[in-house]
Amino acid sequence: MTLIVDRPRQQWLCALAIVLFGAFVVWEGLHYSLGTGFQLGPGAFPVGTGAILMLLGVGVLLEPTSADDEAVPRLRPVLAVGAGIIAWSYLVDRYGLYPATFALVGLSALGGRDLGPVAASAIALVLCVGGQLIFIQGLGLPLDAFKW
Structure with missing residues (x-):
């Protein structure tokens, strides 16, 4: 250290x-x-x-560091999360909260190697339900869960 x-x-x-x-x-x-x-x-x-x-x-x-730590910037996670945020902001008004959140989590999951499609889908579903309960029903924001 x-x-x-x-x-x-x-x-x-x-x-x-x-x-x-x-x-x-x-x-x-x-x-x-x-x-x-x-x-x-x-x-x-x-x-x-x-x-x-x-x-x-x-x-x-x-933050503890050691002498052999090398800070290698990884571009893939930054691009994947950025693409997910841009996709969510584009899709939420056109298709609703659920499709936009699934796109956000799906694109962001491409930035890592540890999250599989089943886990990403489960995370997206939990975020969708939580977002609907908090923002649509709880706070009354003018968002649609689905908009086709």
Whole structure:
């Protein structure tokens, strides 16, 4: 395990960027009312999110590494998840929540090697049902489960 001062420059810069972005979000959130514990104001969410980002930035810096770790960027997962998000945003208005979520999970699963089609389908189904219960029925968002 390497000491914090022995971290690669890229890791320092990444952690610093996350902490600075979190601080910016907190700063901007403080311009709004935080509200009370029972009735949160519009500034409570950005302040909380920014604080979590700052903690995650510190976590990036404190992450244990060894001398033989090589950070090899993998492009396939990034492209697969990005394609899934783009597909979901395109399909949700045209075909509904269920087909869009199945496309999202299916495309995102192509980015890894561990998730088979049965597991991806099960995850997509759970996300669809959860999304319908929370967003369509619970929050009343104007989404269709299926739209043909």
